[in-house]
Amino acid sequence: MRTRSQARNRNRRQQQITPVIVEEPEIPMADNRTMAQMLQAPIEGYEDAIVVPLINANNFELKQTLINLVQSNQFTGRQDPHNHLRFFNKVTSTFRHPDVPNTSIKLLLFPFSLEGEARIWLDKEPPRSILTWDDLVSKFINQFFPPSKTTYLRNEIINFLQKPNETFNEAWERFKGLLRQCPHHGFSELHQLDTFYNSLNTNDQDALDSAAGGNFLDKMPRDGLAIIERLV
DSSP, X not given: OOOHHHHHHHHHHHHHOOOOOOOOOOOOOOOOOOHHHHTSOOOOSOSOSBOOOOOOXXXXXXXXXXXXXXXTTOBOSSSOHHHHHHHHHHHHXXXXXXXXXXXXXXXXXXXXXXXXXXXXXXXXXXXTOBOSHHHHHHHHHHHHSOHHHHHHHHXXXXXXXXXXXXXXXXXXXXXXXXXXXXXXXXXXXXXHHHHHHHHSOHHHHHHHHHHHTSOGGGSOHHHHHHHHXXXX
């Protein structure tokens, strides 16, 4: 005769037993290709990296003259990428179609503006990985203007000094050149003018103060810039 305790223990053991589910193995589908077909190179993965939105405009085509103009100043990977984008934007802004966004025109034309190392970079980007013009600009700049270059140019701007025997005009042009090379430097106009003024030799600082009718830094930034431009 079973005791109540034995019955409870038996019930617990029954509750603890979990059913075992046996999954049937997947049977792969038969590959009916011939050996010659299996040895052929794959046909997938040849799509372009840039995805151009569908254009439904009537009578739209890229003129060969526009393509030629873009190709007249191709980027190889060794020039300033910011200057290339400025040139490219200027060229593409001359072509307008009422039913086609300008960004779509840029996406179509941009590959024509690259050659050499730069074209190899674009060709190696994953298929359909660039969906917008902003995507393209971001990847292009990060590839050819890495953060280390930004840091280097920011330091060059911060530590700018007029060279011995360098004229006021030459120093100003060199300083502006550094700013153009790194348009995302993040320095305000006030910071730029203060840096340049303090980089000058005593004679050129005196010339700026004289042109300002007192301390150059007592002027508003826009007035200080106008004074410099009058002196060059």
